[in-house]
Amino acid sequence: MLRLGGYINIIISFGHIIGLFWAEKMFEVTGIGHEMQLLSAIHPILPYALTVFVAVIFFIFGLYGLSATHQYKKLPFQKPVIFTISGIYLLRGLGELISHSWNGTNTYPETFYSLFAVIIGLLYLLGGLGSRLGKQETSIRTLVD
Template identity: 25%
Template structure:
C-alpha cells in the first residue's frame, strides 16, 4: 500500500491557479472577439472569432484542457487525488513551461528595451509566478513523489 502524500499548500495553490487560468480561457470563448482582444490573443484571433471560425475556439479549448490537466497533476502531487502517471516528470515539464514562458518574454522585452505590449509583460509575470509556485511545491514534495509512484 502506497503511503498517502502529505498535503502541500504550494501545490494546492498551483492547482487553483491553473484551474483559474483554464476557466478564464473558457470564459474568453464565451466572451467572444472583444475578450480575445482584451486578453491579448491578437487581432487575427479576434477577427476569426468575429467571422465565426472554429479555429480560435479549438485553440483556446486546447489551452484550457492543458491547463486543467496541469491542475490535476498539481492536485495529484499534493496528495488530493491518486498519483497520476509520470508525476515527477510532468511537474518538471509544467514548471519549466511556465518559467520559460514568463522569463523568456520578460528577458526579450528587457534586452530590446521594448515594453509596448502590456499584455506580454503582465502575462509573463503571471506565468513566472505560477512557475515559481509549482517549483516550490514540487521541490517540497519531491522525496514523497518517488514513493507515490510505486
C-alpha cells in the same frame, strides 16, 4: 505550493472557457486578437477550438498540481510532469520578459502575464522540490498554508 498552483491553473482553464462567450474581447485583452483573426480566416472555428485545447492543457496542469499534493488520484509520470510544467511556465515568463526588454516592446499587460507565469512556475518548482512528490512537504508548505 503545488495545491495553489493547481487551483490557479484550474481557474485559468475555466476562465478560458467562460471567456469564449466574449471571445473577440478576450482575444484583444490578452493581446492575441490579430493572431486569432488570422486563424479565423483559415476556418472560423479554429480560434475557439484552440482556446478549448489550451483550457484543457491548463486543467491537466491543475490536476497534476493537485495530484502531487494528494488532493486527487496519483497521475502517471508525476515527478517529471510537475517539473516540466514548472519549466514551461518559467520559460514562458522569463523568455517573454527578456525578449520584450531587449526589443523595448514591454507593455503592462504582457509584463503582468509574464510575471504571473514566473510565479506559477516557481510554485510548481518549489512545491515539487519541497514535497519531493510523494513525501510529506517540509517547511516550504507551512509558509504557504
